Structures are given as structure tokens and as C-alpha cells.
Amino acid sequence: MNTPAPGANAAAETLSEETVDALVRAGTSGEQPAKGAHPHEALLSARAANIKQSAVRDVFEISMQPGLVSLAGGNPYLQSLPLDRLGATAAAIIAEHGLEALQYGGGQGTLELRTQICEVMAAEGIMDADPENVVITAGSQSAQDVAAKVFCDPGDVILLEDPTYVGALNTFEAYEVDVQPVAGDEHGIIPEQLRARINELQAEGKRIKLLYTIPNFNNPSGVMLAPERRQEIVDICREANILVLEDNPYGLLKFDGVLPEPLRAANPDDVLYLGSFSKIFAPGLRIGWALVPAHLKQRYYLASEAVTLCPPTFNQLLVSDYLNNYDWMGQIRTYRALYQERCTALLEALDEFMPEGVTWTRPEGGFFVWLTLPTGIDSYPLLYQGIDAGVVFVPGAAFTVTEGPSNKLRLAFSAVPPALLRTGVERLAPVLAKAIADNF
Amino acid sequence: MNTPAPGANAAAETLSEETVDALVRAGTSGEQPAKGAHPHEALLSARAANIKQSAVRDVFEISMQPGLVSLAGGNPYLQSLPLDRLGATAAAIIAEHGLEALQYGGGQGTLELRTQICEVMAAEGIMDADPENVVITAGSQSAQDVAAKVFCDPGDVILLEDPTYVGALNTFEAYEVDVQPVAGDEHGIIPEQLRARINELQAEGKRIKLLYTIPNFNNPSGVMLAPERRQEIVDICREANILVLEDNPYGLLKFDGVLPEPLRAANPDDVLYLGSFSKIFAPGLRIGWALVPAHLKQRYYLASEAVTLCPPTFNQLLVSDYLNNYDWMGQIRTYRALYQERCTALLEALDEFMPEGVTWTRPEGGFFVWLTLPTGIDSYPLLYQGIDAGVVFVPGAAFTVTEGPSNKLRLAFSAVPPALLRTGVERLAPVLAKAIADNF
Incomplete structure (x- = not known):
């Protein structure tokens, strides 16, 4: 090592x-x-x-x-x-709760961590998340994979920012998704362009399933979607029956701490929200999550389970302890x-x-x-x-x-x-x- | 907890x-x-x-x-x-190697663990495994998911024992695979039945991609595939251009320790072999692996990466330490x-x-x-x-x-x-x- x-x-x-x-x-x-x-x-x-x-x-x-x-x-x-302290925490988890930490767990993730994730999302601007609708995944990469699996047949369209996260592109293309860029500027996706692109693609007979977006500090562009555009973008998608897949790993890392509202905040039924501990804690634990609209949760959860059976228990317990006992904010x-x-x-x-x-x-x-x-x-x-x-x-x-x-x-x-x-x-x-x- | x-x-x-x-x-x-x-x-x-x-x-x-x-x-x-000792090991990994353990890692898994996995496979009866062809996955469930993804279009056939592992059925059906049972008896799949079933399905115009088998102590039946049937089953599949997907989580748990040769042992090009630490160490770490025929490894590896980016680093280091410093046999x-x-x-x-x-x-x-x-x-x-x-x-x-x-x-x-x-x-x-x- x-x-x-x-x-x-x-x-x-x-x-x-x-x-x-x-x-x-x-x-x-x-x-x-x-x-x-x-x-x-x-x-x-x-x-x-x-x-x-x-x-x-x-x-x-x-x-x-x-x-x-x-x-x-x-x-x-x-x-x-604080690596020394985290090491001691890991030791205590295995010594005192090893039979749980090293054993299979539930496919949706532990209730304790799902509840804590709702607190993390509250810090991100989502105040009404229910642990019942949280599915813990192997990083948010795996959450993207499950989304493509549940929603996309070959040839279906996912709209996305251009440029966008390479890992998402790879994941979507592995499902033979037709990924289609939407034009943006230094303030992110332009609502008029989104509307035009949807009309264009639908006129071609394409089935558009999702809009994948990283509204906060897009990877790779660093661009933040302007707050005043956000609701309009959700509205356009709702009108066209397109689900928004909002990927927000960097949201809490706005330098000034003044966070814009996630697209999910006021739109619980229209946005499937992805979060991650990779950027705010430790990517090596591979713990991310999806907050799924209630009417889609069971589908999403079962598909997730079919990929990995369950997220790693020990890793969930370590994140839970970190959120409980450390000054994570x-x-x-x-x-x-x-x-x-x-x-x-x-x-x-x-x-x-x-x-x-x-x-x-x-x-x-x-x-x-x-x-x-x-x-x-x-x-x-x-x-x-x-x-x-x-x-x-x-x-x-x-x-x-x-x-x-x-x-x-x-x-x-x-x-x-x-x-x-x-x-x-x-x-x-x-x-x-x-x-x-x-x-x- | x-x-x-x-x-x-x-x-x-x-x-x-x-x-x-x-x-x-x-x-x-x-x-x-x-x-x-x-x-x-x-x-x-x-x-x-x-x-x-x-x-x-x-x-x-x-x-x-x-x-x-x-x-x-x-x-x-x-x-x-030994939970106390494992706790101390986990603490040391995070305290001394936390920057690696908590960080992103390679998509194929660490070279150290892939090398050690080859030693585990040697104990299972595979003597020629190359770490280059090992892909570490989120449990072998995830390895099954990737196999279905890489090989199966909707309607393609996977042959399997009846009964077989429910998780594999769920995974395969999530890819719209046509899962087809092959008749067996108390000694596992019957070669003649396999041959007949292949002919039958091919006559119907079906594309058969894989034979999924748990040859040792099948879940749920507990049946072990008779050693004298094993090579014939691989030969039948090779002849029909069907890849064998051998799932061997229980192989080392033969009560008398006298292990039959895996199907993979003498057939490196014809068998994609799945292993797991879930039954011999700790399922809560979600560490499994695939040993992939060399000519298919790159495809398999890239598909695996598109699902989870990389396996959890900390978990790999813990398994590595367990294999290095504990009497795992x-x-x-x-x-x-x-x-x-x-x-x-x-x-x-x-x-x-x-x-x-x-x-x-x-x-x-x-x-x-x-x-x-x-x-x-x-x-x-x-x-x-x-x-x-x-x-x-x-x-x-x-x-x-x-x-x-x-x-x-x-x-x-x-x-x-x-x-x-x-x-x-x-x-x-x-x-x-x-x-x-x-x-x-």
C-alpha cells in the first residue's frame, strides 16, 4: 500500500x-x-x-x-x-458491531444512514426528503447506472449539458442511450434552448426520457445553473413528461456557502436527485444515494438491488458514525x-x-x-x-x-x-x- | 446499530x-x-x-x-x-493509509488484491490465473450484472440449473434475458440434457450466450456437479460457442476439504469465473471478483467501470490485510x-x-x-x-x-x-x- x-x-x-x-x-x-x-x-x-x-x-x-x-x-x-480518529471509529464499529458491519444488509441501505442523508439533503436545500424514498448506492455512478437501466430502452434520449461528466456519458452509452446535448452558456442550460431541443427531437420521433444535469459546478465546466432558470427548466421537463436527473455532488462545496436551491427542492415528483459522500467525505467508501420520487421508488430500489444486492454495510456504518459524531459541516x-x-x-x-x-x-x-x-x-x-x-x-x-x-x-x-x-x-x-x- | x-x-x-x-x-x-x-x-x-x-x-x-x-x-x-483484531487492522489501514483507503482507486481493483485473489483461486483449484484478468466487483452479484450487460441483448438466452440462485435470476431478467432451465439430477447438470436443450433452443432460432452454473453446492439445492461431468459440459458449450459463467462462492466450503476442479481450471478461454469473499470472509464488505478470459477482459472491465467507477478502496485494503496477515485458510x-x-x-x-x-x-x-x-x-x-x-x-x-x-x-x-x-x-x-x- x-x-x-x-x-x-x-x-x-x-x-x-x-x-x-x-x-x-x-x-x-x-x-x-x-x-x-x-x-x-x-x-x-x-x-x-x-x-x-x-x-x-x-x-x-x-x-x-x-x-x-x-x-x-x-x-x-x-x-x-481526521484519519487517526476515523481509524479508531472504524475499529470500534468492527469490534462492537462487526456482526452487523460485516454481514449482508438491506438492499435500500440502513435506515439510520438514509435518515441522516435526509439531514445532509436539508443542508443542500431539500427540506422534505423521506428516508423511505432514499436508496443508497455504490457511489452516485451506480445511481446513474440504475436510472439508465430503469428508464432507457436502446435509442431513448437522455438530454444533457454539453460538456458533461464523462462517467455519466459512459454509463448512459452502455445502455445504448441516445445522449443529446442541450446548449448552455456561462449560467448553464438555457431554458429556450431546452424547449427548442425537446420540440426538435420529438418532431424526429425520439422518446426523451431524462434530462441529466449537474446544476452546481458542472464537471467539467465548473458552471453553476442560474437560480432564476431552475424552476423554468423543471417546468419545461414536466410539461414534456421528462424526468429530471439532478446530480449534485458538489452542491455543498460552493465557496461562499450561499447555496442555490436544488431543482428537486420544490419539485418532489419531477426530479430524481443524486447525492454522494465522495466529495464531502471519502470517495473510497463508494457511498452515494438517490432520492427517488415516491411513485418511482419501488422500481428504482428493486433495480438497484438487482445490481449489487446491498450497499456495503461497514461503509454505511462508518459514514453514519461520521455524520453522528464528527463536525461534518x-x-x-x-x-x-x-x-x-x-x-x-x-x-x-x-x-x-x-x-x-x-x-x-x-x-x-x-x-x-x-x-x-x-x-x-x-x-x-x-x-x-x-x-x-x-x-x-x-x-x-x-x-x-x-x-x-x-x-x-x-x-x-x-x-x-x-x-x-x-x-x-x-x-x-x-x-x-x-x-x-x-x-x- | x-x-x-x-x-x-x-x-x-x-x-x-x-x-x-x-x-x-x-x-x-x-x-x-x-x-x-x-x-x-x-x-x-x-x-x-x-x-x-x-x-x-x-x-x-x-x-x-x-x-x-x-x-x-x-x-x-x-x-x-476475530473481530477485535479486525477492528485494529481497519484502524491501522485508515490511520496509516487513509489517503489511499478513502480515495478513488482503479476501476479493476488494486493490483495487490488481484494478485492475492489469484492465490485464493489456486486454493479453489485454478492454478494459472493472471491478476491482469481479474476484475474486482461489488460482490459477485455485480459481476453477474456486468456479465449480462456485456453479453446479453433482450431475448438472448442464458441457460441455467433449475433451481438456481434467485439473485442471478433477478439480475438476468433485468436485462430481458430469456433464462432457460437445463435438467439436472442429484449430481448436477446432465450433459446429454444440456446438449439436447441447446439443440432445441437453437432450432427455435434462439441465441444462447451463457451457461450460468453454481457447480459447488448450488444455491438453493446444495447439489454438487459431479467431477466426471465437468469437462464434458465445458466441451459442449465450447462446441456451441456458449460461454460458461461459473459462480463458485461456496467451493472452498466443501466439508471434507477435498475440492473438485472448477470448470475454469483446465478451460481458461471458455469459462468466466466468479468468486466472492462473502462466504469465506465478510459479505458486508461487498468484494467479489471475475476471472475473465483474456480475450474478453477489456470489454468486461470497461463495463464494470461504467457501473461503479471503482470498487471501494478501503474494503479492498482490509481484505488484502486479512489475506496477508491472518490464517484465512x-x-x-x-x-x-x-x-x-x-x-x-x-x-x-x-x-x-x-x-x-x-x-x-x-x-x-x-x-x-x-x-x-x-x-x-x-x-x-x-x-x-x-x-x-x-x-x-x-x-x-x-x-x-x-x-x-x-x-x-x-x-x-x-x-x-x-x-x-x-x-x-x-x-x-x-x-x-x-x-x-x-x-x-
Whole structure:
């Protein structure tokens, strides 16, 4: 077990799995996996062909070399957690409640944790959540998987922000979903565009099932959906009988702590809400949840159970103890200050070093800044040049369903201390400057 | 957190989730879920209609009443684990390696645990497993889910033993798989029957993708596939281009420790092998694995990643430490003796109390004994009579794809001390005797 030393060694930080997915996805445009001669190829499902792979996975190995500054991984910074105390808590859970912690549990998750999750959601702005309608899942990735399973037949449409979370794209495409982007701006999805897109797709005879949205600090763009657009977006979806799938892992991480209302807040029947402990506590425990409209809960719960039987009991007990006996809101305030400092450092470095022609978002929370290069530049080959220069990022093509090259790229500030963020940007700048010069 | 006291309190033991599934399944024959008036019903996928629910879930609550002897739950007996020491291990992992344990990890699982899993598989009789081809999953339930996802389009056939594991049935049917039973006897699947069934189904134009089998101590029947049939079954499948999905959670729990070779052992390209720590260590950690033929591994791995992103890191580190620093084979020997004692107690009680006309299997390992009542008796209504008499079991209809009533039932001996097993059977006997008398 190798544990990176805090701080200084973050340069050698491993890329998160989500990042690897993103890199893989970025490299797949137009490629088809080579077909082997084995007769088992004939056994693969149609959906298996939609599950991407790529030679870019090689980059993973390269990018782990020491000395590289990784602006790729969207990992939370766990160094500020009270690890010794958490260890003692884990010990007590196993020693005193081991027969429960190590045993099978209920498929919906423990009632205690579901009740506590309602308190977490109250902090997020949802005041009426009922533990009966909470389903605990293996991270919110698994909650997305179940949503696609319950609602989408092959060819059904899920509308989503463009760009959006690579893991959700992978999950939806694994169900042969037709993922369709909706245009947005620096304030998120534009209601008029959503309405137009729905009309367009319905005119083509498409069945639109879900709108998947990360309204707070979208991964990768960092954009927050404007509060004044939120109810209109739900209304448009309700009118068109489209369920909103609201993914809110970063909501509590708004730097100033003044949180906009989730889409779910005033719309209990129209929004399936996904939450996660990955960004506010510990992703390695894989505990997320879905708050499901009451009329859909039983369907959703049974489908979830058919995937994993039950969420890990020990992990639920550890999260429960953390919520009961630790100052979890204080920890979130610590994270807000920490991530704000890093975001500011990254933005200042970008201001200082970026060549003319590059623009970027200025997020109010979350983990990511989204860069736009001049039209015509493909950020994907720049990944390799970046690695040569000692910095790694995720090319924009990873996060979009739009075919062809992308002139965007994602920088993550969550896991990297301010000084290293500056170093990373300093290394990235000449790579981008050269690409811009070559583009003329 | 309620922890049942060891031993005496096993009567009030909660039903495992798998058991609840089984009960639910048993009650669904012919029922369709009531359609609500909500327009979201139109959003459900075709597969969602295959995900069962039932009023029998009410039985769950009833069956938790104190004083009931539960022969329903297939829970391992964790009381013999060194809980204090495991607690200290968990504490050390979080205190010393918390930044790794609580962080995202690789989608395939840690290399350390995948390497150790190859040693576990060596104990199971597979000598050539490569950690590169191991994918760690959220229990082997999740590994089954991924297999169905990668290989099965709606209408594709998975062949399976009848009866078979209820969780697998639920998982496969959630992908609209056409599950087709293959006839077996007290020595498992009959090769000639398998060949005939394949020919029959292929003649009907069906696409057969997988043979799902639990060759060692099948859940629910307790039957072991005869060693001399094993290679022939693989050969038949290879010839028909059907991949074998071998599920072996109970293999190491053969009472005499003389283990038959897994189907995978001599057939690395033809068998996708599923293993689990749920029965030999701790189900509450949800750590299982798939050993995938090399030519299919990348597909399988990427699909697994699209469901859960990565398996829980902390849980993997705890299992790794357990395998490194504990006498895990000694613990398995303890389990073998313990489960053999319970199995013997159950069989002796059946010999003593069962009325004429009831027959049952005599397993050499695993957790379950399978009872057959005279033809014409439906075991499902007897469930309620059993509960009234203070004993709960799982009706046979749960474990079969055959429509209509079942005259079978499953008794689990794993979680119940010998004296209570005797009490349970003593309570069950008059219920069955009355049903037999009424059947004339």
C-alpha cells in the first residue's frame, strides 16, 4: 500500500479512474476497437460495442511519472480529514458491531444512514426528503447506472449539458442511450434552448426520457445553473413528461456557502436527485444515494438491488458514525476554504501565464476550471505535449458527445496545492502558446 | 446499530436481502405490478417491467419477530471471526493509509488484491490465473450484472440449473434475458440434457450466450456437479460457442476439504469465473471478483467501470490485510467444521421429524438443504403457516423460472446453531404433515 505524502508529492498523484475514463474517451473519436478472431466476439451484446476503449490508456502509465503536475484528477483533498480518529471509529464499529458491519444488509441501505442523508439533503436545500424514498448506492455512478437501466430502452434520449461528466456519458452509452446535448452558456442550460431541443427531437420521433444535469459546478465546466432558470427548466421537463436527473455532488462545496436551491427542492415528483459522500467525505467508501420520487421508488430500489444486492454495510456504518459524531459541516467549511484558495491560485496563474486567445470559466465552487482555446485547435494532441512539459490535463473531447476535435480542456484544482497549480499552469502555457501560433 | 447477540438470538436474525428477494420472487407468479396513473409510467424501460415486486415483502417485517427460527437467510456465521483484531487492522489501514483507503482507486481493483485473489483461486483449484484478468466487483452479484450487460441483448438466452440462485435470476431478467432451465439430477447438470436443450433452443432460432452454473453446492439445492461431468459440459458449450459463467462462492466450503476442479481450471478461454469473499470472509464488505478470459477482459472491465467507477478502496485494503496477515485458510477450516456440524444437525432433525413423502438433498458443502414435497403441494402458502408455527423458510418458486406452484423449499443451516435448527425443523414438520394430509 503506497500512500502519497501530503502536499509536495501531489505531483506524482495517481490519476483518478474517472480521469482515465476521460482520457480514454477523448481518444476514441472515430476509432473502433479491433475485432479479434475469437468466436466469442459473436457473443457480445449490442451495448458492449458502445463501451469504449482506446490506446490512450497508455497515457495513464506515463502520467504517473514523478515530477508531473496532474491537473487531471478530480480527486478530493483528503489530507484534512481526521484519519487517526476515523481509524479508531472504524475499529470500534468492527469490534462492537462487526456482526452487523460485516454481514449482508438491506438492499435500500440502513435506515439510520438514509435518515441522516435526509439531514445532509436539508443542508443542500431539500427540506422534505423521506428516508423511505432514499436508496443508497455504490457511489452516485451506480445511481446513474440504475436510472439508465430503469428508464432507457436502446435509442431513448437522455438530454444533457454539453460538456458533461464523462462517467455519466459512459454509463448512459452502455445502455445504448441516445445522449443529446442541450446548449448552455456561462449560467448553464438555457431554458429556450431546452424547449427548442425537446420540440426538435420529438418532431424526429425520439422518446426523451431524462434530462441529466449537474446544476452546481458542472464537471467539467465548473458552471453553476442560474437560480432564476431552475424552476423554468423543471417546468419545461414536466410539461414534456421528462424526468429530471439532478446530480449534485458538489452542491455543498460552493465557496461562499450561499447555496442555490436544488431543482428537486420544490419539485418532489419531477426530479430524481443524486447525492454522494465522495466529495464531502471519502470517495473510497463508494457511498452515494438517490432520492427517488415516491411513485418511482419501488422500481428504482428493486433495480438497484438487482445490481449489487446491498450497499456495503461497514461503509454505511462508518459514514453514519461520521455524520453522528464528527463536525461534518465544519469539515465542509474547511473544504470550501481550501478549494476556494486553490481555485483562486489556479485562476491567478491562468491570468498571469495564459497566452492571448485562451479563455476560461471562473467557478464559484466545485473542483474544475474549463479552458477554451481558439477555434481550430484540437486539445487532444496537446495532452502528449503537456506531459512532455511536465503537466497533465484532460482534453475536452472526453466530456462531449459532439463528434470531432475539441478546443477545450479541463483543469482540476481540488487535489493540488496552490504552488503546484502555479507550476502546472506555467508549464502548460508554452504548450498552448505554440498551438495557438501554429494555428495561424 | 443493533447487533444480534451471538447464538441464542439467531432466532431474531434478520433475513438476508437475498432471502427477501427470494420471498418476493416466490410471490410474483402471474402477478403484474399495479400501474399507477402517473405519466412517468410511460418513461419506464421495457426491462423495468421485468424487475419484480410483490406484496410478499410484508412477510419481511413479520419474519423479524423475536422467537422465530429463520431457516431462510443464507448468511454466513461471522461470530467466529476475530473481530477485535479486525477492528485494529481497519484502524491501522485508515490511520496509516487513509489517503489511499478513502480515495478513488482503479476501476479493476488494486493490483495487490488481484494478485492475492489469484492465490485464493489456486486454493479453489485454478492454478494459472493472471491478476491482469481479474476484475474486482461489488460482490459477485455485480459481476453477474456486468456479465449480462456485456453479453446479453433482450431475448438472448442464458441457460441455467433449475433451481438456481434467485439473485442471478433477478439480475438476468433485468436485462430481458430469456433464462432457460437445463435438467439436472442429484449430481448436477446432465450433459446429454444440456446438449439436447441447446439443440432445441437453437432450432427455435434462439441465441444462447451463457451457461450460468453454481457447480459447488448450488444455491438453493446444495447439489454438487459431479467431477466426471465437468469437462464434458465445458466441451459442449465450447462446441456451441456458449460461454460458461461459473459462480463458485461456496467451493472452498466443501466439508471434507477435498475440492473438485472448477470448470475454469483446465478451460481458461471458455469459462468466466466468479468468486466472492462473502462466504469465506465478510459479505458486508461487498468484494467479489471475475476471472475473465483474456480475450474478453477489456470489454468486461470497461463495463464494470461504467457501473461503479471503482470498487471501494478501503474494503479492498482490509481484505488484502486479512489475506496477508491472518490464517484465512485456517478460518475456512473452522467454517467447514462449523457448517458441517450444522448441516448434520439439520439432516438429523429432518430424519427425525419429517413426515413421509418429504425428501431432501444431502449436501457435501455450502449453506443449503433442498426439500421436495409430494407433487401437488404448493410450498408458497406454507410459508405463512410456517411463520405462524415459528419457523421461516424460502418457498421453491423463488429459485425457478418454471411457471406455476413449486413443491420445493429451501432450508439454510449456515446461520443457525444446531439446537435451533432442530427446533425449526420440529416446528416445520407439522405444517408439512398437514399439507401432505390435505393433499390426499
